[in-house]
Amino acid sequence: xxxxxxxKGHDINIAGKARIDSISEKFPxxxxxxxxxFNYIKPKLLIEEGQSIRIGEPxxxxxxxxxxxWPSLASGVIERIEFGERRAILNIITRIDYESEKIQTxxxxxxxxxxxxxxxxxxxxLFPFIQMRPFDMVANPAEKPKSIIVSFANTAPLGTDFNFxxxxxxxxxxxxxxxxxxxxxxxxxxxxxxxxxxxxxxxEFVEKIFVEGPHPSGNIGVILNHVDPINNKDIIxxxxxxxLVILGKAFSYGIYDFKTTINLAGPGVKNPSYISSRLGxxxxxxxxxxxxxxxxxIISGDVLTGKHTSIENFIGFxxxxxxxxxxxxxxxxxxxxxxxxxxxxxxxxxxxxxxxxPFEFTTLQNGSHRAxxxxxxxxxVFPMNIYINALVRSIEAGxxxxxxxxxxxxxxxxxxxxxxxxxxxxxxxxGIIRKGLxxxxxxx
Amino acid sequence: xxxxxxxxxxTGKLVEKGKPLSWAYPIxxxxxxxxxxxxxxxxxxxxxRDNMDIKRTMFFVVIALIPCxxxxxxxIGYLYSNALNIDSSFIPSFLFGLKYVLPILITTFVAxxxxxxxxxxxRKHEVNEGFLVSCALIPLTLPPTVPLWQVFIGTAFGIIxxxxxxxxxxxxxxxxxxxxxxxxxxxxxxxxxxxxxxxxGVDGYSAAxxxxxxxxxxxxxxxxxxxxxxxxxxxxxxxxxxxxxPGSIGETNKLLIILGGLFLxxxxxASWRIMLSSIVGLILTATILNLLAPFSTxxxxxxxxxxxxxxxxxxxxxxxxxxxxxxxSHTNRGRWIYGFFIGFLTVIIRSINPAYPxxxxxxxxxxxxxxxxxxxxxIQSNIKMRLGRNx
Numbered sequence: 005x006x007x008x009x010x011x012k013g014h015d016i017n018i019a020g021k022a023r024i025d026s027i028s029e030k031f032p033x034x035x036x037x038x039x040x041x042f043n044y045i046k047p048k049l050l051i052e053e054g055q056s057i058r059i060g061e062p063x064x065x066x067x068x069x070x071x072x073x074w075p076s077l078a079s080g081v082i083e084r085i086e087f088g089e090r091r092a093i094l095n096i097i098t099r100i101d102y103e104s105e106k107i108q109t110x111x112x113x114x115x116x117x118x119x120x121x122x123x124x125x126x127x128x129x130l131f132p133f134i135q136m137r138p139f140d141m142v143a144n145p146a147e148k149p150k151s152i153i154v155s156f157a158n159t160a161p162l163g164t165d166f167n168f169x170x171x172x173x174x175x176x177x178x179x180x181x182x183x184x185x186x187x188x189x190x191x192x193x194x195x196x197x198x199x200x201x202x203x204x205x206x207x208e209f210v211e212k213i214f215v216e217g218p219h220p221s222g223n224i225g226v227i228l229n230h231v232d233p234i235n236n237k238d239i240i241x242x243x244x245x246x247x248l249v250i251l252g253k254a255f256s257y258g259i260y261d262f263k264t265t266i267n268l269a270g271p272g273v274k275n276p277s278y279i280s281s282r283l284g285x286x287x288x289x290x291x292x293x294x295x296x297x298x299x300x301x302i303i304s305g306d307v308l309t310g311k312h313t314s315i316e317n318f319i320g321f322x323x324x325x326x327x328x329x330x331x332x333x334x335x336x337x338x339x340x341x342x343x344x345x346x347x348x349x350x351x352x353x354x355x356x357x358x359x360x361x362p363f364e365f366t367t368l369q370n371g372s373h374r375a376x377x378x379x380x381x382x383x384x385v386f387p388m389n390i391y392i393n394a395l396v397r398s399i400e401a402g403x404x405x406x407x408x409x410x411x412x413x414x415x416x417x418x419x420x421x422x423x424x425x426x427x428x429x430x431x432x433x434x435g436i437i438r439k440g441l442x443x444x445x446x447x448x
Numbered sequence: 449x450x451x452x453x454x455x456x457x458x459t460g461k462l463v464e465k466g467k468p469l470s471w472a473y474p475i476x477x478x479x480x481x482x483x484x485x486x487x488x489x490x491x492x493x494x495x496x497r498d499n500m501d502i503k504r505t506m507f508f509v510v511i512a513l514i515p516c517x518x519x520x521x522x523x524i525g526y527l528y529s530n531a532l533n534i535d536s537s538f539i540p541s542f543l544f545g546l547k548y549v550l551p552i553l554i555t556t557f558v559a560x561x562x563x564x565x566x567x568x569x570x571r572k573h574e575v576n577e578g579f580l581v582s583c584a585l586i587p588l589t590l591p592p593t594v595p596l597w598q599v600f601i602g603t604a605f606g607i608i609x610x611x612x613x614x615x616x617x618x619x620x621x622x623x624x625x626x627x628x629x630x631x632x633x634x635x636x637x638x639x640x641x642x643x644x645x646x647x648x649g650v651d652g653y654s655a656a657x658x659x660x661x662x663x664x665x666x667x668x669x670x671x672x673x674x675x676x677x678x679x680x681x682x683x684x685x686x687x688x689x690x691x692x693x694p695g696s697i698g699e700t701n702k703l704l705i706i707l708g709g710l711f712l713x714x715x716x717x718a719s720w721r722i723m724l725s726s727i728v729g730l731i732l733t734a735t736i737l738n739l740l741a742p743f744s745t746x747x748x749x750x751x752x753x754x755x756x757x758x759x760x761x762x763x764x765x766x767x768x769x770x771x772x773x774x775x776x777s778h779t780n781r782g783r784w785i786y787g788f789f790i791g792f793l794t795v796i797i798r799s800i801n802p803a804y805p806x807x808x809x810x811x812x813x814x815x816x817x818x819x820x821x822x823x824x825x826x827i828q829s830n831i832k833m834r835l836g837r838n839x
Contacts, residue, residue: 016496233834235834235837235838236838303493305493307494307495308495309493309494312491312492312493312495327495329495329496332487333489334485335453335485336484336485337449337483337484338483338485339484339485340482340485340501340507341507348499350499351498351716352498352715354505354508355499365495365496367490367495367496368487368488368490368497369486369488369489369497370498370500370501371486371488371499371501372477372488372501372502372503373488373574374501374502374577374617375576375578375617375618375619376618377578377617377618377773377774379716379717379718379719379773380716380719380773380780381500381716389830389833390830391779391826391827393779394823394827409831409834410827411830421493424497425494425497425498426498428498428502428504429501429502429618430497432491434492435492
């Protein structure tokens, strides 16, 4: 057992936190999987519009790595395939047939080696649930990871409280971890906020990590930076907590159950709450009556790293929450002279009486983009042993060697999202880190 | 308000992309966002942003300087009325000083704005509010008697050579305000040093600063009478602290500088590491020189660390100049080293070369030059640590 105490960082006090009491159930009519969400894949469709499909059947595969196929998230009919620019596949929408979905034959398997687990996941089309670091992409089954990490400690603003949403899933989490252990010769880390997921203590093959401190302390990148840094050519596999449950069910009974709990939160939601739904569910089905009557931005994921989407769209494959904030085009007169109060939020002591109450953030950038002035703002919220300023400059200069040396492999957008949040120059630090990763990946 | 908004909306259409006036967009954007906060939207994640921006950051530095301006103007009037033995109460003295400070201030802003805006147009970069800080700093480092054409040329030099030729804010090496001052110091020495320029008085009125005294050794041999044998001013530590003495416009009152520094530290804008380590560097070096003083005939070695802290522009320099984020070290460990050497070099320049009255300006410029090198070695140690892990 290890303990990590993070000091640098910031818990954004944003309004609209979901109540942790009950979970209502909602049944979406359609689900979708969106190939553009997965970094660096070249999707090739295996189905066409109008075709019936059963849950778990392959729906597309990656031309770069044909053994990895994506499962259909529901039984039903492929209603529509949406294409974007240059024929990028935006959505593969399935209308759910709940009746036919009930029929699934369960079987028990006992997997005892890495090969067996990999083959099981590939056969069942469940491999895309495993992601890898660096690059934040679907793992490659041919590679062997140095270690595996699952973080139940979700410190993101309005992030899903996994201690609540996965409270009844002990059995499947255990089963999932047990089988994933075969995949690596190294350690399997499970990160938690203190005194949660006690049952993990009994799993002797798991290295439990207590994390303490403000966001981004629960992020995989930050935890790895402290316990097991990613060096050049290292590969670490990660899996989202909600996906661990799905895999656990598949390992236990051989069935597909893509039910998951989604956290609907943010200042644009009337009754922020937890909803039991399913992966890739239609957002309209989830929250149409719960939104305030205003111009809104709907985000699949959390407010720092989520994807800007719309009500007709679908929740992202890796996301466990929907955040809704208000759009604002308000232009106060001489706003930079504003004394402070309830209408401002800042991690700097630059306003009077701010940050006391949960703040209703809007889509305003709160300032124009300017040249970078390093007033130590990023460093205050970036708890990794990396010179982020130098790293960003090396990316902007396109210096591959320097990026590697400065530790770009340890970073991901989510780890630096707070840097973008606080940056007075309104620099898109997360975007720059992704640009650097893309440059390196595409150069390979 | 609506009227203003309409003006900006109409003029905004003229500078849109593709329109003949599109080259003026950076200027329009800067002016527009001064009056009305921008409605720029977040695009991808993070979808929410902090309310702090560069405008406010730079504005806060200017706020921290305002007390220095007020006191500076008052001090000019105070010294004048003292020389003439007339009423030296606050308001008349302040108004008298304002007559000297305001033209200098306006000149710097005009020169600064011309340079910044034309470069924004030519180089197609955003107008960075940082130039307001540079322009607000320059007058405070000048003697009140400085000719305005020199101020204009100096400011232009500082903004262009100190900043724009390196690519503008964010990539400059030297502090533009200090570059301007250094240029003026070396280009117009008669108007920037000596004992005739630091106070307004009758013709030929002599008002030496504490630092220019030792430069003209007459009959002192120890520190105790170093400052006491001077014309009409008493450079006791108390007087040096309260600042009713000749000097550059903004540097004399140490209390206001310290308050300004604390304000910037509290807001998270200026680096306390640089300020603290500069003071440590200065005290250590001065102490060592004190110990060496008996072996030397140089009376400057006998100046105590406290006197070093209070005389000249040291505090002003480390609070407002050395902490300039772009030209100082970018790493926290680097900031300690950078600051320490500013303190060290200030004392060394002051003491070893007493013919040169003030060391802090050159100390900061020299360390500006070395800041990237310091960062380089700090970052190399991080890289070595990472490479070591790979091995």
